[in-house]
Amino acid sequence: FEPISVGIAIGAASALTGYLSYTDLYCRFAECCREEQRLNASALKLELEEKLFGQHLATEVILKALTGFKNNKNPKKPLTLSLHGWAGTGKNFVSQIVAENLHSKGLKSNFVHLFVSTLHFPHEQQIKLYQDQLQGWIRGNVSACASSVFIFDEMDKLHPGVIDAIKPFLDYYEQVDGVSYRKAIFIFLSNAGGDLITKIALDFWRAGRKREDIQLKDLEPVLSVGVFNNKHSGLWHSGLIDRNLIDYFIPFLPLExxxxxxxxxxxxxxxxxxxxxxxxxxxxxxxxxxxxxxxxxxxxxxxxxxxxxxxx
Ligand SMILES: Nc1ncnc2c1ncn2[C@@H]1O[C@H](COP(=O)(O)OP(=O)(O)OP(=O)(O)O)[C@@H](O)[C@H]1O
Structure with missing residues (x-):
């Protein structure tokens, strides 16, 4: 070994170690966006199984979707989940659990953003303004942290068309204006389709079949078509469904x-x-x-x- 190159190697290694520990130290006190951080899938599984009652489909799909997405170093598009179901069945509750498993501060994290239709987009006359604001917010936040999480609550109260503003971000583009959206996660929450889910759950019950026997294939196609054709779903005739940009329609069953x-x-x-x-x-x-x-x-x-x- 040549003494000079060994010296350079040691210098580089200690500089790197110093840098790493500085970053680690910094992130202990301030919140850092750790894009490459792996998801602790077994912790998420345990939490969902222990805390979320009566939602075998949602538990299974959310777990699969998130593990698959987070294990993929090069996703081709951001992950988009659409959660549907009757009031009080656990949609917000699950979003909170998911958010905490992705960014430890959960909904309080600087990298998790919650939009509530009636609060952030109340006026029908302002659709254009909301669309511009949404694009600006999402662009700014994803530029700051690629693994940002966006939750849209009360999708069924969102004026038709507003959500289509984010279509370019959800698509299979490598970059849009220099920003890559492929590591972001979008979660939509909605009561739309709750009636369809209840009908199927009730059919199973009346036929004497177990609730746990309801499969995703019994519900997912019904949901996507139902939501697309429902004027009050926030996704009425939406390009997001048309272009297959929603990865999973996740049904929440009514609670017994x-x-x-x-x-x-x-x-x-x-x-x-x-x-x-x-x-x-x-x-x-x-x-x-x-x-x-x-x-x-x-x-x-x-x-x-x-x-x-x-x-x-
Ligand atoms: N399936 C569930 N398992 C465990 N707790 C639940 C479940 N569903 C609801 N809860 C409890 O009820 C509270 C309210 O539920 P949540 O806000 O998640 O309902 P939601 O489906 O988002 O309703 P909405 O459509 O009206 O917004 C939760 O904070 C949680 O404590």
Missing amino acids: YRHVKMCVRAEMRARGSAINEDIVTRVAEEMTFFPKSEKIYSDKGCKTVQSRLDFH
Whole structure:
């Protein structure tokens, strides 16, 4: 070995180590966008299986979609998930879990952005302005962090066309104006299609078949067509569906009495209280169930469980 090149190698290595530890140190105090950070798939799986009740399809698809996407060093397009289902079935809850598994500060992260239709895009006359703003926000945030996560809540209340502004970002382009969007994740949340999902779940129930036997292929095609043809879905005649830019339509099944009870127990545990089965039953019985004849599914899913528990 030549002494000079060994010296250079050691110098380079220590400079690199110094740099790495500086970065590590910096990221301990400030939030860093770590694009290459792998997803801890087993932690996500465990969390979904433990915390998300009655949603075998959503658990399976979300897990597969995220692991596949995050393990791929060169995705050809950003990941786009569209979550559908009745109120209070866990769509926001799951988005929060997903966000936390991608960026540890979750919804509070600088790299996770939540848009709520009625809050951020309320006026029908301002569609053009919203489209420009959306493009600017997304461009700016993805330039700052390629693995940014964007969550659009209340898609069914979004004025038709607004979402099409982000179509160029969701497409298979390597770059758009010098920015690559391929590592970003877009999640749409919507009640649209909830009726279709309920109908299929009810058909299974009436036929005496298990809820867990419902498969994605029973629901996904119905959902994408239903949402495309629904004027109030936010995706009505949307280019995103037309161009197959939504990777997964994820159904959230309506929750049954037993799932509501599980939510009450989870809430008691989260509050550090002992599980009192009398209270669990009382809270679950205060909820209303549909359809009128069979009363199987909770009207509000698990949504009002927390506030109802305060009364007991
Ligand atoms: N499937 C579920 N498993 C466990 N907890 C749930 C589930 N669904 C809802 N919850 C609980 O109920 C709360 C409200 O649910 P969430 O906000 O996720 O509903 P949503 O589907 O987003 O409803 P909406 O369509 O009205 O926005 C959650 O914070 C969570 O505590």
